[in-house]
Amino acid sequence: MKKLFMILPLVFLLCFTFSCQKQAEEGITEEDAQAFTDRILAMWNEANLTIVDEVYAPEIVRHDCGVPEDIVGLENMKNYFENLFNAFPDLNLTVDEMIVAGNKMVQRWTMTGTNTGSMNDMPPTGRSVRFSGVSIGHFVNGKAVEIWDFYNALDMMQQLGFALTPPQSPEPPEEKK
Amino acid sequence: MKKLYMILPLALILCFMFGCQDKAAMAELEAFKAQKEVEEQNKEIVNRLFEELNKGNVEIWKELCAPEFLYYYPSETTEPMSLEQNYEHFQMAFKSFPDFNLKTHELIAKGDKVIARQTVTGTHEGDYHGIPATGNKIKFSVILILQFKDGKCIETRDEGDYLGFMQQLGMELKPKEGEK
Numbered sequence: 147m148k149k150l151f152m153i154l155p156l157v158f159l160l161c162f163t164f165s166c167q168k169q170a171e172e173g174i175t176e177e178d179a180q181a182f183t184d185r186i187l188a189m190w191n192e193a194n195l196t197i198v199d200e201v202y203a204p205e206i207v208r209h210d211c212g213v214p215e216d217i218v219g220l221e222n223m224k225n226y227f228e229n230l231f232n233a234f235p236d237l238n239l240t241v242d243e244m245i246v247a248g249n250k251m252v253q254r255w256t257m258t259g260t261n262t263g264s265m266n267d268m269p270p271t272g273r274s275v276r277f278s279g280v281s282i283g284h285f286v287n288g289k290a291v292e293i294w295d296f297y298n299a300l301d302m303m304q305q306l307g308f309a310l311t312p313p314q315s316p317e318p319p320e321e322k323k
Numbered sequence: 324m325k326k327l328y329m330i331l332p333l334a335l336i337l338c339f340m341f342g343c344q345d346k347a348a349m350a351e352l353e354a355f356k357a358q359k360e361v362e363e364q365n366k367e368i369v370n371r372l373f374e375e376l377n378k379g380n381v382e383i384w385k386e387l388c389a390p391e392f393l394y395y396y397p398s399e400t401t402e403p404m405s406l407e408q409n410y411e412h413f414q415m416a417f418k419s420f421p422d423f424n425l426k427t428h429e430l431i432a433k434g435d436k437v438i439a440r441q442t443v444t445g446t447h448e449g450d451y452h453g454i455p456a457t458g459n460k461i462k463f464s465v466i467l468i469l470q471f472k473d474g475k476c477i478e479t480r481d482e483g484d485y486l487g488f489m490q491q492l493g494m495e496l497k498p499k500e501g502e503k
Contacts, residue, residue: 211465211484212484212486245438250431252431254468256399278398279482280466282429282438296440296464296482296484297482298397299487300485301397307499309496310494310495310496311496312493313494
């Protein structure tokens with residue numbers, strides 16, 4: 147019994163010393179975030195739809211800043227990407243900045259491509275685009291479960307040959323300037 | 324009792340030995356804590372920025388930003404707005420949209436940056452960049468990446484549905500003149 151009392155303080159002191167270790171952060175690690183980014187880049191830049199199953203959880207929800215309907219599930223994600231790859235076969239994504247915090251990742255990115263295929267009933271324009279965006283992703287076990295893609299669609303459409311015009315209004319009668 | 328006196332120094336020596344090996348870990352922990360404090364401070368500044376903007380206090384930009392502040396819209400533009408230009412831009416926006424409001428859905432802080440995902444709302448009651456007042460209620464989403472240095476905002480990068488915003492003001496997307 148005496149020996150136990152003598153050893154116990156030693157054990158407690160050793161435990162306190164070891165417990166002063168940094169608590170592991172929950173969520174996605176920097177290494178996993180980089181691995182995810184590498185696969186995403188491969189998916190976009192090689193038009194490799196099989197990677198979708200690797201990087202997105204089955205319950206994935208994608209929000210697009212310019213589109214009211216979310217894309218839900220892996221099949222719908224693949225359809226979305228397939229349409230984009232058809233419209234821009236040389237699509238290229240670069241990630242300009244990556245920020246990882248907890249289970250979240252923010253990426254600032256640039257997309258380039260040439261519109262040689264149809265997109266959403268719009269015939270191909272043959273024009274090149276270069277536009278920027280920011281995405282936020284929420285992760286569970288290294289896979290994205292929810293993402294928000296915000297990007298400069300205005301720039302993209304202007305580069306495709308569109309312009310913002312005021313609404314058509316009837317000519318005011320007898321107005322002289 | 325004698326044995327206790329003999330073991331205690333041993334115990335203390337062992338602890339110090341292990342304690343010294345953990346110096347690197349302890350230093351890392353201290354740096355980690357310091358970074359967390361800065362992140363919390365930056366988040367508070369961002370929350371204050373949005374609160375004051377929602378009150379129409381355009382001066383808050385000058386209070387919270389460094390003189391070298393730059394506002395990048397779009398996020399990769401080579402012609403960002405200066406602090407003064409951004410101030411004037413918001414001055415006009417508040418006149419055009421007197422009930423301008425930012426609702427923050429998500430705030431992420433890491434290192435010297437804070438990311439905010441927001442919905443912007445307002446009623447188009449005044450001329451906005453040549454678009455006469457329509458009375459339309461506008462609503463669109465943005466993500467802001469704000470960078471801080473020594474407690475002041477030095478940069479904001481903005482991406483959002485500005486196409487949708489323009490369309491809500493009545494602008495239409497049409498093929499350019501002379502284009503097929």
